[in-house]
Amino acid sequence: MTALIEVGSVSKQFGSIRAVDSVSFTVNRGEVLGFLGPNGAGKSTTMRIITGFLTPTSGSASVCGYDLAEEGIAARARLGYLPEGSPLYGEMTALEFLRFTASVRGLSTSKVAERIKWVVGQLGLGPVLAQPIETLSKGFKRRVGLAQSVLHDPDVLILDEPTDGLDPNQKHEVRGLIRTMSAHKAIIISTHLLEEVDAVCTRAMVINHGKVIVDCTPDELASMSRYRNAVTVCASTSSGGDLRVTLEGLAGVSSVEHVPKATVSNRFIAFPKDGKSIVGEVTRHLQEKGWEIEELEVDGGRLDEVFRDLTTTGSAKKPLH
Ligand SMILES: Nc1ncnc2c1ncn2[C@@H]1O[C@H](COP(=O)(O)OP(=O)(O)OP(=O)(O)O)[C@@H](O)[C@H]1O
Numbered sequence: 367m368t369a370l371i372e373v374g375s376v377s378k379q380f381g382s383i384r385a386v387d388s389v390s391f392t393v394n395r396g397e398v399l400g401f402l403g404p405n406g407a408g409k410s411t412t413m414r415i416i417t418g419f420l421t422p423t424s425g426s427a428s429v430c431g432y433d434l435a436e437e438g439i440a441a442r443a444r445l446g447y448l449p450e451g452s453p454l455y456g457e458m459t460a461l462e463f464l465r466f467t468a469s470v471r472g473l474s475t476s477k478v479a480e481r482i483k484w485v486v487g488q489l490g491l492g493p494v495l496a497q498p499i500e501t502l503s504k505g506f507k508r509r510v511g512l513a514q515s516v517l518h519d520p521d522v523l524i525l526d527e528p529t530d531g532l533d534p535n536q537k538h539e540v541r542g543l544i545r546t547m548s549a550h551k552a553i554i555i556s557t558h559l560l561e562e563v564d565a566v567c568t569r570a571m572v573i574n575h576g577k578v579i580v581d582c583t584p585d586e587l588a589s590m591s592r593y594r595n596a597v598t599v600c601a602s603t604s605s606g607g608d609l610r611v612t613l614e615g616l617a618g619v620s621s622v623e624h625v626p627k628a629t630v631s632n633r634f635i636a637f638p639k640d641g642k643s644i645v646g647e648v649t650r651h652l653q654e655k656g657w658e659i660e661e662l663e664v665d666g667g668r669l670d671e672v673f674r675d676l677t678t679t680g681s682a683k684k685p686l687h
Pocket residue numbers: 380383384385403404405406407408409410411412
């Protein structure tokens with residue numbers, strides 16, 4: 367595999383604030399790396415360094431083999447960048463801005479129309495092309511920003527909260543677009559939407575206080591949750607017996623909690639020992655009792671809980687392999 371992005375021991379100091387602290391990683395073609403982390407963790411600063419908008423205090427970054435400090439122009443020609451917010455030229459119409467971007471990016475005349483048509487179609491920009499950017503809604507400004515970042519079909523994409531402000535339909539479209547483009551590119555996105563990690567990322571990196579604290583697949587991240595392989599069950603025990611006591615008695619179960627729901631009272635969640643699968647054991651025992659299972663759901667793990675643990679107490683479990 368080819369590493370298109372290489373970050374080596376990068377740190378960035380702003381006065382007394384260490385925004386990025388000895389961060390190292392590589393991203394290969396075909397990967398979508400998700401940056402997760404609380405506000406102020408250092409995600410945008412790391413992205414600005416990779417895109418050449420900020421110089422690191424120490425360390426180095428390269429794109430497609432070109433060092434940002436030494437061959438910045440060559441590196442920046444190969445990347446597309448969607449910064450935070452909407453730092454666009456407000457007085458230009460969306461179309462003027464895309465034409466301007468195409469000329470800055472050096473697209474050949476024959477390519478300009480084709481590429482603009484493509485991004486306009488992908489991002490649903492048709493209705494607003496003639497409108498000055500400053501008069502666009504937040505979501506449409508974001509879409510224009512995304513359009514400029516992919517217009518020249520770069521090998522590397524750095525997208526800072528790409529779906530921020532988009533309506534649910536556009537979020538879905540943009541995630542689809544990122545997935546489609548990912549086969550041939552190396553992509554980094556930052557997000558506060560944990561479902562986005564599952565939807566588009568092949569890899570997730572949790573950053574806190576400028577440091578990388580976890581770098582793994584989304585599934586490994588979910589496996590750190592105490593809910594991993596937990597089973598929520600609701601069963602009719604009319605033939606006699608106690609669902610909670612039965613679940614607590616199973617060899618693979620570590621603990622059981624009541625899960626209230628407006629319409630049913632007999633609903634519990636059974637947590638496994640060591641995150642191992644218990645659904646087989648649970649089902650078998652309920653069937654042996656002759657109880658009718660009304661609901662049975664296996665949890666994949668809850669990313670919000672893992673995120674909270676990692677970035678507040680640091681107490682999430684280690685990934686299971
Ligand atoms: N130009 C700057 N001057 C001084 N401090 C800065 C500057 N840019 C960023 N910082 C500080 O660096 C730290 C990291 O900020 P950064 O914008 O990278 O966080 P982030 O992870 O992107 O947060 P968010 O989720 O809110 O976007 C913060 O403490 C921020 O205040």
